[in-house]
Amino acid sequence: MILGIESSCDESALALLDRSRGLVGEWISSQVSLHSEYGGVVPDLASREHLNNFAPLLAEMSKAISLSRIDEIVVTAGPGLAGCLAMGISVANALSTALGVPVLAANHLRAHAQSVFIDAFENAPSDFDQRLPEWLPHLSLIVSGGNTILARIHADRSIEVLGQTIDDAAGEALDKGAKLLGIGYPGGPKLEAKARGGNPDAFEFPRGLARKPNLDFSFSGLKTSLRYLLEKQTASSLQTVESDVCASYQEAVVDVLIQKTKRALKKGSFRSLGLSGGVSNNESLRSRFQRLGADANVPALLARRAHTGDNAGMIAFSRIFEGGDASVQPVDLFPSAGIDRRF
Numbered sequence: 001m002i003l004g005i006e007s008s009c010d011e012s013a014l015a016l017l018d019r020s021r022g023l024v025g026e027w028i029s030s031q032v033s034l035h036s037e038y039g040g041v042v043p044d045l046a047s048r049e050h051l052n053n054f055a056p057l058l059a060e061m062s063k064a065i066s067l068s069r070i071d072e073i074v075v076t077a078g079p080g081l082a083g084c085l086a087m088g089i090s091v092a093n094a095l096s097t098a099l100g101v102p103v104l105a106a107n108h109l110r111a112h113a114q115s116v117f118i119d120a121f122e123n124a125p126s127d128f129d130q131r132l133p134e135w136l137p138h139l140s141l142i143v144s145g146g147n148t149i150l151a152r153i154h155a156d157r158s159i160e161v162l163g164q165t166i167d168d169a170a171g172e173a174l175d176k177g178a179k180l181l182g183i184g185y186p187g188g189p190k191l192e193a194k195a196r197g198g199n200p201d202a203f204e205f206p207r208g209l210a211r212k213p214n215l216d217f218s219f220s221g222l223k224t225s226l227r228y229l230l231e232k233q234t235a236s237s238l239q240t241v242e243s244d245v246c247a248s249y250q251e252a253v254v255d256v257l258i259q260k261t262k263r264a265l266k267k268g269s270f271r272s273l274g275l276s277g278g279v280s281n282n283e284s285l286r287s288r289f290q291r292l293g294a295d296a297n298v299p300a301l302l303a304r305r306a307h308t309g310d311n312a313g314m315i316a317f318s319r320i321f322e323g324g325d326a327s328v329q330p331v332d333l334f335p336s337a338g339i340d341r342r343f
Contacts, residue, residue: 001069003095004316007088008080008108009146010035010046012053014061015312016070019320022122026306026313027061029053036185040175047083054091070101074319077105077343078334079146085333093330105331105343106318108310110159113140113151113339114321115314116274116301128320132157135272135299141261142339143285144277145171145188148217148257150264151339153274157321159340162264163215170253171279173219177226177249181242191246192282198247203229205252207259215264222252254285258292265296276303278310 001024006013010031018024031049035041061067075092078085096103117135121128138153139162148165168176171188178187183194205225208218226249230238238245261273273296275289280303293300307314322342334341 001065001071002316002319003070003073004106004312004314004319005073005075005088005092006108006310006312006315007050007054007084008076008078009084009310010041010049011310012050012057012088013310013312014057015316016061016065017313017316017320020125022125023118023313023316025061025064026311027057028311029057032186039179039185041081043081043083046081047087050084050087054087058091067095067099070095070099072101072319073103074106074315075103075331076108076111076315077331078107078337078341080108080335082333082335085335089331089333096330103331104319105334106315106322107337107339107341107343108315109142109147109149109339110322110342111314111318112142112144112276112303113153113159113274114318115276115303115307116140117321118304118307118313118317119301121317121320135301137268137270138272138274139261139264139268139270140274140276141257141289142277143170143257143275143279145169145175145279147277148219149339150215150260152268152270157323158342161338161340162267163217163260165217165219166209167218167220168223170217170219170257171277173222173253174250174279176223180223180226180230181246188279188282191250192284194243195246195250195284196243198243198245200247200251202241202244203248205249207252207256210256210259213263215260215267217256217260219253219256222249250282250284254282254288257285258288261289262292262296265292265298270298272299272301274301274303276308278308281305281308
């Protein structure tokens with residue numbers, strides 16, 4: 001049994017994965033309500049909450065499955081907020097010592113990219129290693145509040161960055177757009193809800209770097225464009241067109257993500273597509289991503305909704321995907337690690 005531990009930002013999470021069955025349990029404590037009054041995550045508060053949350057989560061987990069069944073621990077070591085990562089790593093190292101089992105470091109971004117294969121593993125755990133080459137090389141789009149990355153997972157399971165944001169991430173653009181509109185936190189889901197029923201063609205927002213031949217992203221100009229638009233609106237006029245503004249703004253983000261992914265498909269030979277990260281829970285993005293895969297005749301693998309945000313299930317699964325030897329050495333933290341960093 002593999003224990004996964006995640007604490008890179010504001011989610012305290014545990015998961016247990018049985019090598020012969022897949023994920024058998026996941027436990028998570030969210031801090032959304034705590035940070036909502038600040039309009040975003042406050043690192044010091046997030047670290048404190050991890051300290052408060054892990055003991056109850058472990059107690060709840062141990063009621064379901066005995067800790068004695070754990071033979072390996074995998075913990076997020078980066079990237080993320082240093083104080084938050086330290087909380088999860090401390091728990092992992094302490095449990096490693098107490099249980100006498102090895103602990104391994106997981107790269108949070110790599111785990112997101114790999115999470116789209118969890119279904120394939122659980123459908124046939126014993127055959128997963130033999131079947132995985134069916135989907136490799138794999139084109140991965142990771143979209144979250146802090147990262148927007150296009151990457152190739154090679155046949156040897158190494159990861160190569162093909163393009164990434166040069167300024168703001170897509171999720172950050174959605175969250176900050178929601179903040180400008182005054183519709184609260186977490187911004188992305190609230191903006192998506194407001195966009196339902198709106199006209200995505202009502203307002204013209206810029207598509208950053210859309211015409212550039214590279215695979216990088218830029219969303220800072222999008223936020224600026226929204227601010228200028230809102231400055232021209234009165235409170236009453238904005239209320240009338242708010243759903244159209246939200247739909248148009250969201251469409252600009254999704255459109256660029258799809259355009260760049262489509263361009264990447266044409267640049268290389270891929271056997272599958274993957275969509276993961278917190279923003280991949282957006283229904284418009286999921287729908288268009290599936291259509292893109294169908295049009296290109298390439299399987300589109302989408303992370304489960306429960307695994308789009310920060311979660312320990314993907315951290316535990318990363319052990320299956322990455323392979324390698326376990327270590328009894330304490331895990332250190334790497335808050336600025338890139339997706340190509342394999343610990």
